[in-house]
Amino acid sequence: MPLWFIRGLRRGVVTTHYPARPDPSAAHLPTPPAFRPERLDRALADRLCGVCPSRALRREDDVLIFDVGACTACGRCQETAPEAVIRSGEFELAATDRAHLVKRIPLLREARP
Amino acid sequence: MTHGPGTSPLPATPGTARVTGPSAEAPAGQVERAAGQVRERIASQFGRSLHIRTLDTGSCAVCEQEIRLLAAPHYDLHRLGFFFTPAPRHADLLMVTGPMIRAFGVAARKTYDAMPGPKIVIATGACALGGVYPSDAFVHGSVGEILPVDVWIPGCPPSPLALLQGLLVAVDRLAEKVAGLTFTADTAAGEVAG
Numbered sequence: 001m002p003l004w005f006i007r008g009l010r011r012g013v014v015t016t017h018y019p020a021r022p023d024p025s026a027a028h029l030p031t032p033p034a035f036r037p038e039r040l041d042r043a044l045a046d047r048l049c050g051v052c053p054s055r056a057l058r059r060e061d062d063v064l065i066f067d068v069g070a071c072t073a074c075g076r077c078q079e080t081a082p083e084a085v086i087r088s089g090e091f092e093l094a095a096t097d098r099a100h101l102v103k104r105i106p107l108l109r110e111a112r113p
Numbered sequence: 114m115t116h117g118p119g120t121s122p123l124p125a126t127p128g129t130a131r132v133t134g135p136s137a138e139a140p141a142g143q144v145e146r147a148a149g150q151v152r153e154r155i156a157s158q159f160g161r162s163l164h165i166r167t168l169d170t171g172s173c174a175v176c177e178q179e180i181r182l183l184a185a186p187h188y189d190l191h192r193l194g195f196f197f198t199p200a201p202r203h204a205d206l207l208m209v210t211g212p213m214i215r216a217f218g219v220a221a222r223k224t225y226d227a228m229p230g231p232k233i234v235i236a237t238g239a240c241a242l243g244g245v246y247p248s249d250a251f252v253h254g255s256v257g258e259i260l261p262v263d264v265w266i267p268g269c270p271p272s273p274l275a276l277l278q279g280l281l282v283a284v285d286r287l288a289e290k291v292a293g294l295t296f297t298a299d300t301a302a303g304e305v306a307g
Contacts, residue, residue: 018193018277027270034298043210053243054269066296070244072269074163087296093267093291098242098257100292101267 008042026091032066034088035069040064044081049078056099062107069101102104118276159205159233159284162194166204168224171252174209175270176238180208182273187253195280201225206233206283209260212246213253221259233283237276241290 045064049057056070057077078085095101117229167180183190194285198204201224214222225234235258239245242265256262266279281287 017276018281023274026274029274030269032267032294032296036298044193055247056240064260067244068291068296069265069267070239071267072239072244072271080242088294088296090291091268091272091275092278093271093275094282094289095265095267095291096263096282096289097292098127098262098265100289101265102161103294103296105295105297 001037008026027089029091030075031088031091032068032071032073032093033078033085035066036084036086036089038104038108039084039112040105041110041112042086043111044084045062045107047080051080059098059107063107064072064105065106066103067101068103069098091102098103119267122192128300133161133234159231162196163205163280163284164196164198164203165206165208165280166198166201166228167208167210168201168221168225168242170209170217170221170256171214172238172240176241179270179276180237180271181187181211183276185273188273190277193277196300201227203234204228204230205236206280207260208235209256209262210237210241212240212243213255213256213259215251215253218253221256225260232258233263235264235266236260236277236281237266238271239267241265242267245269 010074017099018073042059042062045059048064049059053076054072056067056072057108058065078087138278167177169177175281182188183195190196201207205228207225207228209221211217234256236242243255243257244267246252246254248258253259264279264283266275269276271279278287278290282289
């Protein structure tokens with residue numbers, strides 16, 4: 001406490017930065033998925049859209065549209081296709097524009113065997 | 114950043130006095146520069162002392178639990194200069210959770226109007242961002258339908274760390290990160306992990 005007081009007087013700054021050091025709990029937070037485009041074809045994309053409970057996934061031709069803002073990080077897509085969907089580990093997702101949260105994932109043009 | 118009409122507490126200084134109402138024939142670059150100046154001044158005023166009012170528009174209350182955790186010693190919101198206030202009239206920032214139920218639309222608008230300008234609105238959680246409940250007879254479906262949202266924080270619920278990052282993005286103390294993310298795993302890393 002005295003140290004903080006002296007530091008505040010000397011530097012004129014009473015607040016600190018975020019985060020002061022990496023937070024150990026961050027590794028366990030639920031995070032939106034990340035996709036492996038080289039393993040995603042149209043059929044698999046349709047299956048993923050089907051299991052998504054919050055309308056975060058939809059397909060437009062050869063593009064999987066992933067709305068990070070709508071994602072609840074429930075992990076169902078990851079469970080459905082663990083070979084093509086993994087944990088992204090990203091939780092610092094604040095956006096100044098809603099459109100920044102809509103991601104376009106390119107799909108394979110031909111079906112995977 | 115959003116300004117209430119004629120309610121800006123910013124002192125008028127030469128060069129920035131008329132920036133909120135540029136004439137239609139002003140060149141685009143000039144407007145952008147003026148907007149940048151206003152943003153900087155708001156950020157410098159809000160940067161280290163900001164009062165937050167939370168507004169629940171029909172959420173399941175888990176977002177509220179996470180917001181309450183911000184004040185716990187582990188996250189210690191106050192070290193960053195943020196404070197919660199019980200009245201919108203004292204608030205600089207409105208943190209809105211929930212899918213904006215139709216019965217609450219007018220109250221949300223009144224809350225926003227009661228705040229002094231300049232003011233910031235943060236939509237918090239997947240419901241508020243339009244993810245979980247589609248617009249129907251009961252909900253507007255997104256906070257953006259009623260209020261001008263400045264920062265969107267995804268998550269169900271967003272963790273306190275994500276909320277802190279969102280608050281700091283709102284006052285321009287951190288840069289937005291998500292615009293540069295692709296949410297694709299590169300092939301090399303995929304082969305190793307797969």
